[in-house]
Amino acid sequence: xxxxxxxxxxxxxxxxxxxxxxxxxxxxxxxxxxxxxxxxxxxxxxxxxxxxxxxxxxxxxxxxxxxxxxxxxxxxxxxxxxxxxxxxxxxxxxxxxxxxxxxxxxxxxxxxxxxxxxxxxxxxxxxxxxxxxxxxxxxxxxxxxxxxxxxxxxxxxxxxxxxxxxxxxxxxxxxxxxxxxxxxxxxxxxxxxxxxxxxxxxxxxxxxxxxxxxxxxxxxxxxxxxxxxxxxxxxxxxxxxxxxxxxxxxxxxxxxxxxxxxxxxxxxxxxxxxxxxxxxxxxxxxxxxxxxxxxxxxxxxxxxxxxxxxxxxxxxxxxxxxxxxxxxxxxxxxxxxxxxxxxxxxxxxxxxxxxxxxxxxxxxxxxxxxxxxxxxxxxxxxxxxxxxxxxxxxxxxxxxxxxxxxxxxxxxxxxxxxxxxxxxxxxxxxxxxxxxxxxxxxxxxxxxxxxxxxxxxxxxxxxxxxxxxxxxxxxxxxxxxxxxxxxxxxxxxxxxxxxxxxxxxxxxxxxxxxxxxxxxxxxxxxxxxxxxxxxxxxxxxxxxxxxx
Amino acid sequence: xxxxxxxxxxxxxxxxxxxxxxxxxxxxxxxxxxxxxxxxxxxxxxxxxxxxxxxxxxxxxxxxxxxxxxxxxxxxxxxxxxxxxxxxxxxxxxxxxxxxxxxxxxxxxxxxxxxxxxxxxxxxxxxxxxxxxxxxxxxxxxxxxxxxxxxxxxxxxxxxxxxxxxxxxxxxxxxxxxxxxxxxxxxxxxxxxxxxxxxxxxxxxxxxxxxxxxxxxxxxxxxxxxxxxxxxxxxxxxxxxxxxxxxxxxxxxxxxxxxxxxxxxxxxxxxxxxxxxxxxxxxxxxxxxxxxxxxxxxxxxxxxxxxxxxxxxxxxxx
Numbered sequence: 001x002x003x004x005x006x007x008x009x010x011x012x013x014x015x016x017x018x019x020x021x022x023x024x025x026x027x028x029x030x031x032x033x034x035x036x037x038x039x040x041x042x043x044x045x046x047x048x049x050x051x052x053x054x055x056x057x058x059x060x061x062x063x064x065x066x067x068x069x070x071x072x073x074x075x076x077x078x079x080x081x082x083x084x085x086x087x088x089x090x091x092x093x094x095x096x097x098x099x100x101x102x103x104x105x106x107x108x109x110x111x112x113x114x115x116x117x118x119x120x121x122x123x124x125x126x127x128x129x130x131x132x133x134x135x136x137x138x139x140x141x142x143x144x145x146x147x148x149x150x151x152x153x154x155x156x157x158x159x160x161x162x163x164x165x166x167x168x169x170x171x172x173x174x175x176x177x178x179x180x181x182x183x184x185x186x187x188x189x190x191x192x193x194x195x196x197x198x199x200x201x202x203x204x205x206x207x208x209x210x211x212x213x214x215x216x217x218x219x220x221x222x223x224x225x226x227x228x229x230x231x232x233x234x235x236x237x238x239x240x241x242x243x244x245x246x247x248x249x250x251x252x253x254x255x256x257x258x259x260x261x262x263x264x265x266x267x268x269x270x271x272x273x274x275x276x277x278x279x280x281x282x283x284x285x286x287x288x289x290x291x292x293x294x295x296x297x298x299x300x301x302x303x304x305x306x307x308x309x310x311x312x313x314x315x316x317x318x319x320x321x322x323x324x325x326x327x328x329x330x331x332x333x334x335x336x337x338x339x340x341x342x343x344x345x346x347x348x349x350x351x352x353x354x355x356x357x358x359x360x361x362x363x364x365x366x367x368x369x370x371x372x373x374x375x376x377x378x379x380x381x382x383x384x385x386x387x388x389x390x391x392x393x394x395x396x397x398x399x400x401x402x403x404x405x406x407x408x409x410x411x412x413x414x415x416x417x418x419x420x421x422x423x424x425x426x427x428x429x430x431x432x433x434x435x436x437x438x439x440x441x442x443x444x445x446x447x448x449x450x451x452x453x454x455x456x457x458x459x460x461x462x463x464x465x466x467x468x469x470x471x472x473x474x475x476x477x478x479x480x481x482x483x484x485x486x487x488x489x490x491x492x493x494x495x496x497x498x499x500x501x502x503x504x505x506x507x508x509x510x511x512x513x514x515x516x517x518x519x520x521x522x523x524x525x526x527x528x529x530x531x532x533x534x535x536x537x538x539x540x541x542x543x544x545x546x547x548x
Numbered sequence: 549x550x551x552x553x554x555x556x557x558x559x560x561x562x563x564x565x566x567x568x569x570x571x572x573x574x575x576x577x578x579x580x581x582x583x584x585x586x587x588x589x590x591x592x593x594x595x596x597x598x599x600x601x602x603x604x605x606x607x608x609x610x611x612x613x614x615x616x617x618x619x620x621x622x623x624x625x626x627x628x629x630x631x632x633x634x635x636x637x638x639x640x641x642x643x644x645x646x647x648x649x650x651x652x653x654x655x656x657x658x659x660x661x662x663x664x665x666x667x668x669x670x671x672x673x674x675x676x677x678x679x680x681x682x683x684x685x686x687x688x689x690x691x692x693x694x695x696x697x698x699x700x701x702x703x704x705x706x707x708x709x710x711x712x713x714x715x716x717x718x719x720x721x722x723x724x725x726x727x728x729x730x731x732x733x734x735x736x737x738x739x740x741x742x743x744x745x746x747x748x749x750x751x752x753x754x755x756x757x758x759x760x761x762x763x764x765x766x767x768x769x770x771x772x773x774x775x776x777x778x779x780x781x782x783x784x785x786x787x788x789x790x791x792x793x794x795x796x797x798x799x800x801x802x803x804x805x806x807x808x809x810x811x812x813x814x815x816x817x818x819x820x821x822x823x824x825x826x827x828x829x830x831x832x833x834x835x836x837x838x839x840x841x842x843x844x845x846x847x848x849x850x851x852x853x854x855x856x857x858x859x860x861x862x863x864x865x866x
Contacts, residue, residue: 383660
């Protein structure tokens with residue numbers, strides 16, 4: 001109790017404390033983890049709508065057979081840029097934003113360990129995306145040949161056939177990589193050095209664990225991507241032949257290097273999601289997370305396995321038989337830790353006392369639909385079947401189930417979950433639920449029929465198709481437009497709380513079943529929190545009791 | 549007796565009719581197709597079987613997991629007065645939930661491995677065809693003969709697919725899945741394909757044959773097929789290869805052996821066209837007997853041809 005009073009006092013004090021005056025001072029020179037977290041999240045939302053607009057163009061062109069709206073080269077730019085913007089602009093920065101906001105609050109630290117680097121790692125991003133999007137924007141004003149059109153995977157020789165936009169893309173990727181690495185260093189330094197006394201590693205919230213492991217993945221693979229794209233750059237502009245067969249290079253080598261980055265990258269986008277879901281489900285089940293340690297080890301083993309499965313993205317490239325068998329087995333192994341996580345979420349719900357506020361709805365939606373994406377992932381691991389699935393809409397359906405109903409649903413869940421802590425107000429619960437149900441219905445209409453299209457033989461990345469594929473493409477497009485429009489509701493709900501300051505005042509604990517240090521500070525969280533380390537009692541922690 | 553016979557005949561006729569209509573319906577791809585086609589080769593049948601095994605296992609696991617979730621969501625609602633338990637651990641359950649999935653995975657990996665071992669063997673083929681991808685068409689060379697030709701999107705599709713063409717895609721037969729000159733192969737014959745590319749990476753895929761294989765410049769991949777059922781099978785390039793990636797279909801016409809032999813002789817008899825193309829081509833670089841089963845990083849692809857083509861392709865785009 002004494003502790004609670006102390007925080008309360010500190011909160012009051014902090015409310016009037018040292019917020020930098022003036023827009024430039026507050027945001028451009030920001031070193032406060034909450035301000036930087038907010039900027040990451042806003043940036044991510046903007047990118048989500050830009051990438052979404054590109055998806056709308058794609059779905060509009062695929063609405064019916066025949067080419068109606070865009071030329072194939074523009075279509076290819078849309079698919080390429082949609083992926084780059086969503087992956088590097090929407091999903092990754094959203095999770096970094098969540099880490100910035102929540103990791104210090106969850107481990108009882110006053111801020112991130114390296115606040116100035118934190119500022120730098122955010123402010124690189126707007127520059128990087130200006131560079132990335134510039135060729136496309138100029139193209140719409142009639143300047144230049146447009147953005148990259150060789151797919152986000154940038155496979156040579158196709159990717160370097162493009163014009164100078166290749167250089168823009170590559171430098172943008174370099175900058176995003178630097179930003180991610182600095183963000184990751186910051187997360188690791190904060191978690192390892194700035195935990196409040198008593199916050200042992202195995203008492204940390206799962207979200208913090210998931211980010212600690214993700215940060216190591218980022219540091220391991222972003223330089224690999226930087227190396228791969230740098231070799232592309234010199235192949236294109238300086239006459240080297242890393243990936244050029246005529247000069248003694250090997251185009252397939254690029255794919256190996258790219259996917260050595262690319263597969264850990266997909267876990268970079270899903271491990272923090274696992275963390276978020278592992279916070280939300282116990283809260284609304286009012287019951288401790290089932291198998292806390294197993295969850296931690298599962299995340300760690302998924303991270304390890306993510307380094308030895310990369311070539312399952314390239315089964316049809318002509319690998320030796322032994323290689324294909326190895327990568328098939330290793331890929332199938334990932335199903336085990338992933339399965340453990342899903343089972344543990346289900347067991348957390350079992351014999352709980354469940355309520356279904358919006359974050360819980362998104363979390364349950366995540367578990368079900370992410371699992372569907374996991375199932376198709378397991379199917380894709382079977383090499384002889386993959387010879388049929390590979391590069392079809394079946395793959396498109398698979399990775400959108402894990403990335404949209406997986407990563408993005410978890411980001412939305414996290415937003416609703418922590419928004420009252422960030423703003424001090426509850427969002428409009430009714431609108432939140434409508435947002436969930438519309439999103440869920442439309443996203444399934446959007447992506448489920450794509451399984452059928454792929455199985456029937458429709459390749460991915462094509463702007464036009466035979467008429468037998470018309471029916472499900474029509475459904476898919478309707479689902480796409482519906483899902484896109486629904487997100488305007490999401491923006492409205494956020495605007496309503498954050499800008500219009502509507503909504504019921506939130507208590508410090510916010511949710512009845514919430515446990516953890518972040519719920520012991522005031523709502524909204526004071527500008528400076530935990531300026532002195534909190535004294536931690538086990539009952540405050542979601543995972544205090546880890547004796548078994 | 550007569551009655552029975554009569555009944556049998558009728559049933560037989562009905563079954564035949566049903567089978568016939570099913571066969572017509574089953575010709576993939578067709579509208580509202582939900583599942584993978586079975587295809588016409590042993591490889592495609594294996595792919596289909598493994599696909600179905602994996603799919604059904606996933607359905608079973610899904611039914612259990614989602615079933616438990618829905619039961620939990622119904623029984624343990626706070627609004628129904630559920631009081632939360634406090635347990636968070638069960639060693640038995642955790643061990644079982646690790647071991648059982650492992651066994652299931654082994655059950656899936658085992659048949660898949662058997663299929664892979666069987667499919668990898670490209671030896672004992674009677675005919676080798678070299679497939680070369682270009683932006684945006686395919687070249688087929690019958691190795692050991694001078695028959696080789698380009699195969700590209702059929703003109704009616706090519707006209708219809710342009711923006712503002714005014715042609716309804718529904719009015720074009722086999723829209724985007726038809727070519728000017730299909731690849732012709734003999735039935736009941738093991739045909740080996742050696743696959744490469746002259747510019748960017750393509751992938752050669754006919755779903756009914758049961759596999760796709762990337763066509764990579766500078767590398768020669770190989771694959772094989774054995775089709776017993778004569779017919780026409782359609783596919784598309786499956787690796788993004790530039791602006792007209794959607795417009796380089798593949799059509800394979802399987803002819804009975806004797807008919808194929810006649811066709812090949814007629815081709816060799818020298819349409820001027822084929823001879824002229826052959827004269828411009830480098831000699832076949834892949835003698836049918838010497839290529840090992842996996843890939844050959846082919847320094848053997850003549851550098852001059854490759855570089856001139858990719859330079860041409862690059863200049864087209866710039």
